[in-house]
Amino acid sequence: MRRLIVITIVISTLIASCTLQDTPKLKEGVWRGELAVQDKWTPFIFEVKTMENDSVAVVLRNGDERVELSNVTFSNDSVTIPIEAYDAFIRAKLNGKNLEGRFLKNYIENDQGVPFRAEFNQTDRFPVVSNPSEIRIDGKWDIHFVDEKNDTTRNVGVFKTDNNTVTGSVLTNAGDLRFLEGNYTDTGVQLSAFSGLSPYLIEISFRDNDNFDGQFYTTRGITKLIGVRNDQASLADPYTLTNMKPGYESLHFSLPNLDGELVSVDDNRYKDKVVIVSILGSWCPNCLDEMEYLSPWYTENKNRGVEIIGLAFERKDDLNYAKSTLSRLINKYNVDYEILFAGQLGDATVQKVLPEIDKLSSYPTTFFIDKKGKVRKIHTGFTGPATGLFYEEFKKDFNSLIDSLLLE
CATH class of the missing domain: 2.40.160.90 (Porin)
Structure with missing residues (x-):
């Protein structure tokens, strides 16, 4: 035994x-x-x-x-x-x-x-060349995206150099490409990023000190780039891209929170307060940047008479699925305001939930509502922390707008 x-x-x-x-x-x-x-x-x-x-x-x-x-x-x-x-x-x-x-x-x-x-044990993102380009990409650029149909959209690039390393971002009217990193080649710059959703690759070749050609590679396709150095580069005013339909001044919605309880913008909790309504999705990197900004901001300012409501459009028309994806973000960013499930991502759903607006062209889109319930401004997209001075300017404008609405 x-x-x-x-x-x-x-x-x-x-x-x-x-x-x-x-x-x-x-x-x-x-x-x-x-x-x-x-x-x-x-x-x-x-x-x-x-x-x-x-x-x-x-x-x-x-x-x-x-x-x-x-x-x-x-x-x-x-x-x-x-x-x-x-x-x-x-x-x-x-x-x-x-x-x-x-x-x-x-x-x-x-x-x-x-x-x-x-x-x-490979620390170089891209191969390091012995004779990198002497042209520096630092500063602001007008960057034109040219698609397969030869349609062009103008965007803004912001970059800086530290030794041979280049960091920066590209701002579009829908948001920014977040944190890009790379280095110089013998004729230009290579940049890439992957934060968990979509891998980005940008290859740039300088024509001269103030112009470049390039390609932007994503899982959706290849976009041609044309860059022109411009210290005054800027996007269209983000407050002009989404509007209320004629005859409408207010939003009216009643949607479930993640516990299935209906919450309305007309509830007493939001009466006589300045209300921020953020249109978002857990799948949207720029939305997460906005959430990371709004959450601590709300903690610091909620006693001033301001509220935030998030309306989440998710990949599935399933509250349980939305709860699983959104709860992780709520916990990660310590969100203390209501996040409501608005339905499945898509234009038809948006029009059903928000029939008062002409269109939704970007996630996030943020509504600023005064104490009387009137939509005063609508901000399309989000310029996040990767955009440097553009992000600082956004925060300044955001706080100035809220301060003015609270004083009314």
């Missing part, structure tokens, strides 16, 4: 040992990842670290931005990295210092994903 017990213990120990050896482990430190976009490999940098509870986290790095991805799991020779904010994940096989797999989205049925690969 004793001999049987000893044999059992030995076998159990061997099995446990094999299991431990078979369980993959991501090496702590810096990795260079790549996603295949339009026959190009779009690079990004991430860091692997062990948390206090011995769990593993992956931190995406783009310029000054850090996006922590927790709840990393391992199975056999594979690793799964959840990207909970965007209902997506990376699943890859680990082979020593290399990963190979796919970036997938849960909300897409039978998603084939985007090819992914990564290598440990």
Whole structure:
């Protein structure tokens, strides 16, 4: 009997040992990842670290931005990295210092994903060239996006250089491309970003000191870029792009919060107060930037007689799905104002919920309502922290507008 017990213990120990050896482990430190976009490999940098509870986290790095991805799991020779904010994940096989797999989205049925690969201890986002361009990209640029139909939209680029590293963003009327990072090539600049939703790759070639040509690669296609240096570069006034229909001055909606309770902008809680209504989606990076700004702002200002309501249009017409995606954001940003489920993303849903407006051209779109319930201004898009002085200007204008409405 004793001999049987000893044999059992030995076998159990061997099995446990094999299991431990078979369980993959991501090496702590810096990795260079790549996603295949339009026959190009779009690079990004991430860091692997062990948390206090011995769990593993992956931190995406783009310029000054850090996006922590927790709840990393391992199975056999594979690793799964959840990207909970965007209902997506990376699943890859680990082979020593290399990963190979796919970036997938849960909300897409039978998603084939985007090819992914990564290598440990590679810190350069792009190859460093020995003779980088002497032309500096620092400053503001008019950047024209030219699509396949040759239609052009004018946007604004803001960039700065630190040694050979370039950081910055591109502002559009719908929002900004957030934190781009890269370096100089022998003829121009390469920039990329991946914060969990869409990989971006920009390749620029200088024609001269004040002009460049380029390409912008995304999973949706390739856009031609034409850049012209302009220290006065600016976008169309974001307060002129969305308007109330003739004859309408107020919004009227009644929608469920994440507990299923109906909340209306006409409720007593919002009477005689300045109200900010933010149109958002958990899938929208610029919306998350706005939420990250609004949440602490509301905590500091709610006692002044101001309220915020978020109207979330999600990828599925399912309150339970919306609750799962939005709750993570509410917890992450410590949101203390109401977030209501407005339905599934789409123009028809928007017109049903907000029949008073002419169109919704961008997420987020923010309504400023005075104490009498009248919509005074509508701001389209959001210029986030990656845009530098544009972000500071937005905050100044935002607070000035709220102050003036509170004084009325």
